[in-house]
Amino acid sequence: MKKFDAPSDVKIDEAPTPTKEAVGEIVTQTMVKQLGLPNLETQQEQDEYTEEDEGTSEAVMKSPARSSSMPRITSNESMLSSEERDIAHLTSKKMSALNAADVMGDQNHGFAPTGDLRRDVLNHIFLRGIQGSNTIAAGTQAAVQTSLQELEHRRAVELLMEDVAGTELPGVNQPDASFVEVQKRDRAASLGLENMSDDGSGDGRAGNAPTEDDEVLEAIRLLLIQNRVAKGGMTPVAAAKVLQHAATQKVRTDSSGSQDFKPDGKDAPPVDATPLDAGDIDPRLVGCGELTPAVQQALMLWKAGTVNGGELLELVKKDLEHGRQTSTSAESVDKLQEDSAFWGRFAFGERWAEKRARIALSSVHGKRAGWDLIGMIVKSNDDLRQEKFVMQLIELCQEAFHVAGLELRVLPYRIIPTGRSTGIIEMAKNAMSLDGLKKRPGYGKGGLREHLLRMTEFMPDPTNAFKMAQRNFVRSLAAYSLMSYFFLFKDRHNGNILLDTAGNVIHIDFGFVFGIAPGGSFSLEMSTPFKLTEEMVEVMDGIDSPVFSEFVILFCCGFLALQSHFETFLTLVEITSKESTFPCFEGRNAETVLDEMEARFRPDLDTEKTIAFALDIIQQATSSYGTKQYDYFQYLSQGIAT
DSSP states (O other), X not given: OOOOOOOTTSOOOOOOOOOHHHHHHHHHHHHHHHHOOOOOOOOGGGSSOOGGGGGSOOSTXXXXXHHTTOOOTTOOSOSSOGGGHHHHHHHHHHHHHHHHTOOTTOTTSTTSTTOHHHHHHHHHHHHHHHHTOOHHHHHTHHHHHHHHHHHHHHHHHHHHHHHHHHOOOTTSOOOOHHHHHHHHXXXXXXXXXXXXXXXXXXXXXXXXXXXXXXXXXXXXXXXXXXXXXXXXXXXXXXXXXXXXXXXXXOOOEETTEEOOOOTTSTTOOOTTOOOEEHHHHOGGGTXXXXXXXXXXXXXXXXXXXSSOHHHHHHHHHHHHHHHHHTOSOXXXXXXXXXXXXXXXXXXXXXXXXXHHHHHHHHSTTTTSTTOOOOOEEEEESXXXXXXXXXXXXXHHHHHHHHHHTOOOOOOOOOEEEOSSSXXXXXXXXXXXXXXXXXXXTTSOSSHHHHHHHHHSTTSSSHHHHHHHHHHHHHHHHHHHHHHHHHHTOOOOOTTSEEEETTSOEEEOOOSSOTTOOTTGGGOTTTTOSSOOOHHHHHHTTOTTSHHHHHHHHHHHHXXXXXXXXHHHHHHHHHHXXXXXXXXXXXXXXXXXXXXXXXXXXXXXXXXXXXXXXHHHHHHHHHTOHHHHHHHXXXXXXXXXXX
């Protein structure tokens, strides 16, 4: 660079040394301003822009009037050719409608369960099914019609309940939010919609993750039930019946009435106390049966705060081990070990709460405040910078789903590249690859559906638990299917797809993206938009089921939501691909990659044609020959389970 020297007669004032925080803030602001980095947060004050804003490319997709005219950074030509103006005008109108619906908290807008755009998607799918031009739409027609009726019913109920929050009584202070919620629930109950507010909707984030105490008690509950069934205390069928409803939990009483232990631990039962049912101590342990005095006392100490969750888990494990060692029946011990393989839930092995407790007890720092356990994979001879970039795109998709009010679930994990060929990857908790899961002795032969049924068989409400697992499966599968299509995730064998204990699907290993795949142009996956096997469809009750229709609806809504931000994704890919050494960009024409990516978003189509296109993609995925052949190839060459 050319050096400019100041004249000698000019006095130069020495600037103070800036702080690290100030430098970081300046760098961040400069990058956002000069590179036009995306920000999908919706802010009402940024809905309009002035001429002063034209000097920057801030908030690429926030301003619909500018989004369709944003030039690529490498282009010196005019922003749009005359042949593209009609398409750009159509796209701008679509994005204006979508961004106008991004007002969070207003359920009558956007793709929320009762939103206007969700209703439009349902109508288009229903009409497509009537026409019979798409087998997916035709198969889900009846379920979509039911969803439309439910949507209208829910919207009508919401309108009826609006006066609860809006009524103002003269001379009376306005009720707080909790009081209004109680009134709304009472109104919903009077209309026969007790569960209306509990629709399981969400933004696809991990905001409803179980607490550490919940994970500890869930691990204890599984250990106790497994031990009880394996010792012959009850059959699996009887256990399912006992756990079906919390109201069936056993309450033991004596001549003086029911026993009542205070959570302060002062009235903890003596060692020789009468065994007490676990559900009487904590409702999260309902159905686990009678507890030994040692376990009772450990639970009381835990509730009093004398021992932590990890110590409680170890105490329960040692008590169960003691019971096995002192058993007078060798046959009982053998049966316990044999039946351990029966549990589909235990196909995942040691639960994360158990592992955390075990390592905390063995660590000299385990009792320090803030101590935690994080699983990591340290990799070498692998460029994780590309993985990190793809994960940033995944997190951006998660934000787009959140802004649109969609329930699609995305579970990103942390990736830290430490060099061109080294890095650290965070491990997903309570999750296992489909390959590893299928090879476990407790998996069974009934496929993923049977596995989910066995996972939820001994929950307090098995039917509802299975539906929740199905819901998580559908929402996560739809989200990763969309991203697999747009960003061309390849090498999707069962070793690169995880399933966690809640039923969520998680994709990992993004070494083949944006058009590169094992086998190059001869890859078996190149003709497959995303992986959707017969086994996955079976989990969703088949193509004609309401559960599969939910997958179709979420896929179409998600397609439109990501399509509205397509230039944001194009900008990020364009900036990253410029003279990049990433395997997915190195030696390739960046313009070709961008053109092909833009074509996958189909910004030239209106809403109706976009939905029809999304339905065709799903139909192509369900009948893909390449998916089966690639899984079979991986089985023959790598031994990966199909």
